[in-house]
Amino acid sequence: MSSTALPAPHRRDADPYRLGRGQGHGAPGHGGGHDHATGHGAGGPASKRVVVGFGFWIFLLSDIVMFSAFFAAHAVLLDATAGGPSGRELFDPTRVALETGFLLASSFTCGLAAVATEARSQLWTQIFLLITGLLGAGFLALEINEFTRMIAEGAGPQRSAFLSSFFAVVGCHGLHVTAGLLWLGTMMAQVFIKGFRPNILRRLLCFNLFWHALDIIWVALFTIVYLIGLGT
Amino acid sequence: MLGKLTWDAIPWSQPIPLIAGAVVMLVLLGVLAWVVVKGYVPYLWREWITSVDHKRIGVMYTLLGLVMLLRGFIDAIMMRLQQALAFQSGGYLPPEHYNQIFSAHGTIMIFFGAMPFVIGLMNFVVPLQLGVRDVAFPTLNATSFWLTATGALLVNISLVVGEFARTGWLPFPPLSETGYSPGVGVDYYVWALQISGVGTLMSGINLVTTILKMRAPGMSYLRMPMFCWTALSANMLIVAAFPILTATLAMLALDRYLGFHFFTNEAGGNMMMFMNLIWAWGHPEVYILVLPAFGVFSEVISTFSRKPLFGYRSMVAATLFICIVSFTVWLHHFFTMGAGGDVNATFGIATSIIAVGTGVKIYNWIFTMYGGRIQYATPMLWSVGFIVTFVIGGMTGVLLAVPPADFMLHNSLFLVAHFHNVIIGAVLFAAFAGLTFWFPKAFGFRLHEGWGKASFWCAFIGFYVTFMPLYIVGLEGMTRRLQRYDVPEWRPWVLLAGVGIIILFAGAVCQVVQLVVSIRDRDKLRDEMGDPWNGRSLEWATASPPPAFNFAVLPNVQDEQPYWTIKQRAIETQQLPAEPDYQPIEMPRNSPTGFITAFFSTLTGFALIWHIWWLVVVGLVAAYAIFVWFAWRDVEDYVIPAEDVAKIDRERRHARQAWLDANARVGEPA
Numbered sequence: 028m029s030s031t032a033l034p035a036p037h038r039r040d041a042d043p044y045r046l047g048r049g050q051g052h053g054a055p056g057h058g059g060g061h062d063h064a065t066g067h068g069a070g071g072p073a074s075k076r077v078v079v080g081f082g083f084w085i086f087l088l089s090d091i092v093m094f095s096a097f098f099a100a101h102a103v104l105l106d107a108t109a110g111g112p113s114g115r116e117l118f119d120p121t122r123v124a125l126e127t128g129f130l131l132a133s134s135f136t137c138g139l140a141a142v143a144t145e146a147r148s149q150l151w152t153q154i155f156l157l158i159t160g161l162l163g164a165g166f167l168a169l170e171i172n173e174f175t176r177m178i179a180e181g182a183g184p185q186r187s188a189f190l191s192s193f194f195a196v197v198g199c200h201g202l203h204v205t206a207g208l209l210w211l212g213t214m215m216a217q218v219f220i221k222g223f224r225p226n227i228l229r230r231l232l233c234f235n236l237f238w239h240a241l242d243i244i245w246v247a248l249f250t251i252v253y254l255i256g257l258g259t
Numbered sequence: 260m261l262g263k264l265t266w267d268a269i270p271w272s273q274p275i276p277l278i279a280g281a282v283v284m285l286v287l288l289g290v291l292a293w294v295v296v297k298g299y300v301p302y303l304w305r306e307w308i309t310s311v312d313h314k315r316i317g318v319m320y321t322l323l324g325l326v327m328l329l330r331g332f333i334d335a336i337m338m339r340l341q342q343a344l345a346f347q348s349g350g351y352l353p354p355e356h357y358n359q360i361f362s363a364h365g366t367i368m369i370f371f372g373a374m375p376f377v378i379g380l381m382n383f384v385v386p387l388q389l390g391v392r393d394v395a396f397p398t399l400n401a402t403s404f405w406l407t408a409t410g411a412l413l414v415n416i417s418l419v420v421g422e423f424a425r426t427g428w429l430p431f432p433p434l435s436e437t438g439y440s441p442g443v444g445v446d447y448y449v450w451a452l453q454i455s456g457v458g459t460l461m462s463g464i465n466l467v468t469t470i471l472k473m474r475a476p477g478m479s480y481l482r483m484p485m486f487c488w489t490a491l492s493a494n495m496l497i498v499a500a501f502p503i504l505t506a507t508l509a510m511l512a513l514d515r516y517l518g519f520h521f522f523t524n525e526a527g528g529n530m531m532m533f534m535n536l537i538w539a540w541g542h543p544e545v546y547i548l549v550l551p552a553f554g555v556f557s558e559v560i561s562t563f564s565r566k567p568l569f570g571y572r573s574m575v576a577a578t579l580f581i582c583i584v585s586f587t588v589w590l591h592h593f594f595t596m597g598a599g600g601d602v603n604a605t606f607g608i609a610t611s612i613i614a615v616g617t618g619v620k621i622y623n624w625i626f627t628m629y630g631g632r633i634q635y636a637t638p639m640l641w642s643v644g645f646i647v648t649f650v651i652g653g654m655t656g657v658l659l660a661v662p663p664a665d666f667m668l669h670n671s672l673f674l675v676a677h678f679h680n681v682i683i684g685a686v687l688f689a690a691f692a693g694l695t696f697w698f699p700k701a702f703g704f705r706l707h708e709g710w711g712k713a714s715f716w717c718a719f720i721g722f723y724v725t726f727m728p729l730y731i732v733g734l735e736g737m738t739r740r741l742q743r744y745d746v747p748e749w750r751p752w753v754l755l756a757g758v759g760i761i762i763l764f765a766g767a768v769c770q771v772v773q774l775v776v777s778i779r780d781r782d783k784l785r786d787e788m789g790d791p792w793n794g795r796s797l798e799w800a801t802a803s804p805p806p807a808f809n810f811a812v813l814p815n816v817q818d819e820q821p822y823w824t825i826k827q828r829a830i831e832t833q834q835l836p837a838e839p840d841y842q843p844i845e846m847p848r849n850s851p852t853g854f855i856t857a858f859f860s861t862l863t864g865f866a867l868i869w870h871i872w873w874l875v876v877v878g879l880v881a882a883y884a885i886f887v888w889f890a891w892r893d894v895e896d897y898v899i900p901a902e903d904v905a906k907i908d909r910e911r912r913h914a915r916q917a918w919l920d921a922n923a924r925v926g927e928p929a
Contacts, residue, residue, distance in 0.1 A: 071476035082468035093502035107527025188527035191519035
């Protein structure tokens with residue numbers, strides 16, 4: 028559980044965003060980042076860190092496209108309540124505010140975990156990852172509770188097209204959080220056993236991106252599903 | 260225990276699928292037995308099944324595409340035969356079977372024929388053209404392929420176990436809802452496409468990352484070969500469009516499995532929303548297929564005209580233009596929805612505007628040929644055949660883009676003739692042009708020219724004889740997907756189309772014979788030097804077949820035609836560039852992750868189709884276990900020592916030097 032020192036300052040200045048340029052590993056012509064980058068791609072293949080982060084961003088964008096299809100469906104079916112309850116009757120603003128608080132706080136602690144990783148502190152990384160996971164689990168518990176309560180009241184997804192799309196879009200986000208929690212647990216074990224190796228660091232970077240992306244989607248969900256739903 | 264699965268799932272009373280299934284099973288078992296008896300299993304496992312080499316994966320994708328094209332073609336022959344026989348009679352296929360055949364034909368041809376073929380070409384060629392050693396995520400690449408294979412397997416299982424969808428290649432609700440399709444057909448469709456769709460999406464992410472982040476030094480965007488540009492556009496479309504398909508099919512699955520009401524008749528469901536969503540994916544999908552095809556033709560036409568591509572930058576602009584506009588035209592697939600004149604006009608104009616970008620490309624290809632020394636090798640024949648055929652298909656497309664005309668021609672055989680005209684004329688012709696063009700790079704020997712040319716002429720003539728009559732009967736009012744018909748005026752044209760498919764069949768036979776003959780005569784067709792067509796881009800700079808690491812030293816790119824420049828310099832100075840300083844190379848290790856993931860995906864998919872819930876859980880838990888197991892490995896790469904690199908590259912240099920000596924002042928390969 029010892030923390031190692033920060034990278035030497037001069038190394039950071041040479042490559043402030045650690046894009047792999049100027050690290051000098053690999054001779055010219057062998058990939059892995061070059062000294063003489065003069066333009067887009069002119070320096071040869073990017074470093075693994077850049078490739079992995081960039082690829083994961085592309086995946087996140089595709090995931091956001093998938094959510095946008097669910098959002099579009101929800102917008103279309105907003106009034107299709109088929110005589111059943113609408114959002115105004117069903118949604119509980121306090122619960123939604125609590126859920127939002129949990130998720131945003133978990134994003135903050137996730138960021139703190141990244142800072143701890145930067146300082147190579149095993150202990151604080153684990154602590155903040157654990158808090159992130161607990162907040163995420165709290166969010167999930169609230170959501171599951173909301174779902175079961177609605178289904179018990181006869182406002183399940185089979186009741187109307189509006190409720191179908193509500194359960195699908197919120198549930199899809201919930202599934203993402205569940206997958207994120209599984210990933211988080213796996214990451215904690217990996218960090219604990221394998222330490223801060225380059226590939227573990229890249230995975231932590233991707234996990235951070237993923238967890239923040241879930242927040243972005245929740246903000247859209249909060250607005251499109253809950254706020255508009257309560258307003259109509 | 261086994262959900263809905265019982266012995267009755269196998270169609271004991273229907274001889275056609277039963278015999279077909281038995282034949283396929285026998286062939287499969289025969290191949291498996293042969294592989295086992297010959298002792299090839301360890302070799303296949305080591306070199307192919309667990310391979311993460313983009314070249315091997317590209318070859319496997321292409322092979323899957325070829326086999327599935329044949330499978331879908333058999334469906335096509337059955338349909339043409341049915342319509343030839345079914346004049347004022349029932350033909351030989353009962354309606355429920357005929358409906359499965361046309362659904363399976365479309366699904367297989369698009370998702371498991373054309374897509375794997377095109378992705379296979381991109382996988383194989385793009386890293387070589389960019390001058391790099393692999394794609395961004397090699398193990399993910401293998402997983403993508405095996406997931407696609409899973410989808411193909413599930414569709415083919417439906418031939419004997421249960422049934423396939425009877426809804427057409429896109430399962431339009433409410434027909435595809437449980438009320439009207441209670442069987443497992445639509446479920447086969449949904450899960451086969453969900454699983455292979457995930458594979459395609461990951462493949463798209465992989466190639467976009469590769470092209471944007473991994474290029475040889477000096478390879479700026481505007482120095483990339485045209486095929487890389489079209490691959491980039493197609494893969495960006497995959498990343499932007501396939502998630503919509505995933506979401507749409509998920510909604511349909513929720514409707515069918517959990518009683519949701521996205522697209523149902525009752526409780527406020529909106530079936531036209533399905534049309535909008537599915538075509539918001541479906542129209543970009545057309546360009547996902549056709550843009551790489553344009554890339555293949557650009558490479559082939561430039562190479563065999565002995566000229567650089569005319570108007571390279573306008574070609575890049577046209578590609579990106581098509582890439583973006585393809586997302587704004589989806590509504591033309593259902594002008595008859597009744598969205599109103601303004602909406603229809605907007606989408607009609609957007610659709611017509613795409614023809615501008617395509618027109619730029621057509622003229623660029625023609626101007627590339629103009630003044631060139633054209634050599635009509637097989638790939639070039641496919642390309643010229645494409646230009647002629649595609650112009651006709653494009654014009655009927657612009658005709659269909661006019662909403663009033665579309666109201667008349669909607670769902671007719673005119674439409675069927677149109678989209679076959681563009682898909683066969685562009686995608687299929689490009690697939691075969693690309694196959695012939697890059698085959699020597701992949702295997703070190705060329706394909707037989709004579710059989711290739713025979714195959715082209717059969718396909719070219721067969722296409723016109725099959726589909727021109729369909730344009731005519733379409734204008735005469737014959738709708739698509741008819742199991743029987745009673746109008747005597749249609750009959751001669753339908754019979755002529757039946758003759759056409761016999762010619763197309765001859766083309767397919769020639770294609771298979773070409774492969775067999777070429778493998779038999781491989782020593783005569785050997786490509787010693789690695790540049791059989793006097794090529795211009797970097798894939799021809801390496802040996803045929805390329806070593807695992809592609810390039811001993813990453814090439815330093817100085818202009819738009821890097822290999823052409825290297826080659827001309829070598830010819831002028833009569834010597835190769837100085838031998839580089841060889842370094843050890845790190846390459847990714849092979850991994851069975853993709854194969855095992857696909858194995859459990861197949862189980863999960865099958866279990867979902869038949870409602871075997873415990874097996875679903877087993878599959879998902881196993882998938883997570885594989886994920887952790889893969890994430891736990893400590894050694895990701897292996898190192899090829901510098902001496903080995905030097906030894907392999909010196910062989911390549913030796914072959915090049917021999918060629919240089921033999922062709923001292925000619926400048927053309929033997």
